[in-house]
Amino acid sequence: MYTLGVDIGSSSVKVALVEVNNGQCVASAHYPQTEAPIISHHAGWAEQHPEDWWTYLQHAITSVFKQTNIDSSAIKAIGITYQMHGLVCVDKQQKVIRPSIIWCDSRAISYGENAFRSIGEDYCLKHFLNSPGNFTAAKLAWVKEHETKSYDQIDFFMLPGDYIAMKMTGEIHTTTSGLSEGILWDFKNNSIAHKLLQHFQINPSHIPALCPTFGEQGRLTKEAAEQLHLTAGTPVTYRAGDQPNNALSLNVFEPGEFAANAGTSGVIYGINNTINYDTLSRVNSFAHVNHRADNPRLGVLLCINGTGILNSWCKRNIVNPDTTYDAINRMAATAPIGSQGVCILPFGNGAERVLGNKDIGCSIHGVNFNIHRKEHILRAAQEGIVFAFKYGIDIMKEMGMPIHQIHASNSNMFMSPLFRTTLANITGATIKLYDTDSATGAAKGAAIGAGIYKNTQEAFGSLKCLMSIEPDTQKQEQYQDAYTRWKAYLNKQLQLQ
Numbered sequence: 001m002y003t004l005g006v007d008i009g010s011s012s013v014k015v016a017l018v019e020v021n022n023g024q025c026v027a028s029a030h031y032p033q034t035e036a037p038i039i040s041h042h043a044g045w046a047e048q049h050p051e052d053w054w055t056y057l058q059h060a061i062t063s064v065f066k067q068t069n070i071d072s073s074a075i076k077a078i079g080i081t082y083q084m085h086g087l088v089c090v091d092k093q094q095k096v097i098r099p100s101i102i103w104c105d106s107r108a109i110s111y112g113e114n115a116f117r118s119i120g121e122d123y124c125l126k127h128f129l130n131s132p133g134n135f136t137a138a139k140l141a142w143v144k145e146h147e148t149k150s151y152d153q154i155d156f157f158m159l160p161g162d163y164i165a166m167k168m169t170g171e172i173h174t175t176t177s178g179l180s181e182g183i184l185w186d187f188k189n190n191s192i193a194h195k196l197l198q199h200f201q202i203n204p205s206h207i208p209a210l211c212p213t214f215g216e217q218g219r220l221t222k223e224a225a226e227q228l229h230l231t232a233g234t235p236v237t238y239r240a241g242d243q244p245n246n247a248l249s250l251n252v253f254e255p256g257e258f259a260a261n262a263g264t265s266g267v268i269y270g271i272n273n274t275i276n277y278d279t280l281s282r283v284n285s286f287a288h289v290n291h292r293a294d295n296p297r298l299g300v301l302l303c304i305n306g307t308g309i310l311n312s313w314c315k316r317n318i319v320n321p322d323t324t325y326d327a328i329n330r331m332a333a334t335a336p337i338g339s340q341g342v343c344i345l346p347f348g349n350g351a352e353r354v355l356g357n358k359d360i361g362c363s364i365h366g367v368n369f370n371i372h373r374k375e376h377i378l379r380a381a382q383e384g385i386v387f388a389f390k391y392g393i394d395i396m397k398e399m400g401m402p403i404h405q406i407h408a409s410n411s412n413m414f415m416s417p418l419f420r421t422t423l424a425n426i427t428g429a430t431i432k433l434y435d436t437d438s439a440t441g442a443a444k445g446a447a448i449g450a451g452i453y454k455n456t457q458e459a460f461g462s463l464k465c466l467m468s469i470e471p472d473t474q475k476q477e478q479y480q481d482a483y484t485r486w487k488a489y490l491n492k493q494l495q496l497q
Contacts, residue, residue: 001452002026002075004064004230005443006057008082008160009242010048010102011035013056015064016439017075020447023462025440029063031056039099044106047099050088050163054227057164061228072231078168078220079238079446081245081438082161084181087139092155094166098147101139102160108138109357112183115141115199123195127188129180129277129285129298132196133353136182141200156208161239168228168236169218173211180287181241187275190293213289214238214449237449242438243269244289244299249441250407250434251460253290253297258406258429260389262413265349266307268389268396268406272298276399282354283395289445290456300401302392305349306362307385308413313348313362314381318374329416332378337475338482339376341366343489344384354392358497365489385413386422387486393427403429409436410466424469425479431469 001021007014014030036056039047065072085103090096101107112132116124124131132138136159144151158166159182162174179185179192184207186193197204211217217236225232240248247259247269258270275296277285288299315321315328347355348362364377393403406423408414410433424431444459453459 002070003077003079003443003446003450003452004075005079005439005441005446006081006164007242007439007442008053008057008080008164010038010083010104013053013060014437014439015057015060016437016443017064017068017070018440018443018447020076020452023444023459025443027064027067028437028439029060029067031059031063038102042107046102046105048102050096050100050160053160053164054167058227061230065229072229075230075234076452077235077237077446077450079442079444079449080161080164080236081240081242081442082159082164084159084241084243085135086160087136087143087157088160088163089143089150089154089157090163090166090172091153094170094172097153098143098150100160101143105139106134108142109134111141111200112138115196119195119199125277125279125281127186128183128193128196129187129275130183131281132183133281137184137193137196137200137202140202144200144202154206157206158208159241161241162208165217165236165239168220168224170221170224171218172208173217174208175211175213175239177213177240177244177287177289177291179207185287212449213240214445216449235450236446238442238445240289240442240445241286243267243301244286245438245441245445247271247299248289248445249436249438250409251456251463252407253288253456256402256404258403260406260408260414261411262307262385262419264307264309266304266385266389266413268302268392270300270396270401270403272296272300272399272401274400278395278399280356282356283392284353300396300399302354302389302396304346304354304385304388304392305352306346307388309349310344310346310362310381310385311413314378318377325415328378329418331375332382333418335375335379337478338485339380339383340371341368341485342372342376342380343486344377344380345486345490345493346381346384346388354388354395355494358494360493360497363489363493379418382413382416382419383422383482384486386419386426387483389423390426390483391487391490403427405430405432407432407434409434420469421472422479424471425476426483428471428476430471432465433467435464435466
């Protein structure tokens, strides 16, 4: 018996086939092999064709079946995860009206900021837990004003995962978690965010009906099954945005547990059991996959744009570009904790929400030409990324969120012993590394939704912890001194803005 996990990313579509008896991924694939194109007609714009995601999915599933000899009828459920905050608009024939405005598009910032002021900051934070910002609702408001003909054709607007589910089942639904990520959910009234819709003059009838995060959300139509080489009638039983799903993949469901990843950009996603928010919207609160009105579970998301991209910049510009990341990690580890006073602010990949949407750029401080070498720069880069995480985690602590464990997959920056040791020591949390990925998590989510697994404990009992890194109490003071120095440089840069 198997379940299939589908991950609709902006760089590729990934698929994983999981054997539910042992919880292991038996085959996986992604398409395209090179990064999927992003359309950018103007600075700050980012769009993709939803139809391309469907084509990529067909290719990825074909690749998975080439790796196995199972019959598609053995797949008992499908789970979907997807790039958050995107906007897909369809007409009454379920045809896409315009390209999807995806998560990294910034054209709607002013619409969210105006709504924040007009509705009232206090109301928005207490009801939506966030500023409307540059999320899905604000993007739709931009379409309404600038593309009237397109807007008038809209039957439903949805998130990327909702679109894929629609293509599979012919049914149009969304989830509470999905609406919350678009700032379309009112947590205080436990309903659609009517006040925001009124402000943008958006008809609530354009919002799809709600379906559960876990549970049957429709079944594969004959047409979809033929296109995907699957069996008609297979149920779709789970969907969630990429960060809630990453947390699910890492068995993060309860307060005190955090999920992290650090690729080009980095995310810390912690679980809060109280309806709370950051008054400055530097971190964002969304409904987690196991959220209920009577038992709140919020995913509080910190995003740092400049993480692995700084490490790759160092690889291209500080050392020989042919140097491996393993060699870079070993070189960086030869410098002492705190890099003998060198500090790097890693914010060179655009405006940072955690800094109040300021774009302060990346900057290097404290270099002494007589004592510092490239290993100091390399270590300061990794420490700077960790310290940026620490800066955001402290905001979460101010919201009353304790931090005991950070779960991450053994990939990207977490493959660096220096990086993960620094994170453990500066946060005081245990770092647990796992062998999993987002598509595998979606497949396990599907098994939960289909009732194949009775609960999350059964679903993730087979999750393999590859490594556990405990804080070193004898070195924490040194890391804290380095962080204090780093934060002083950050505060100076912020004052210059």
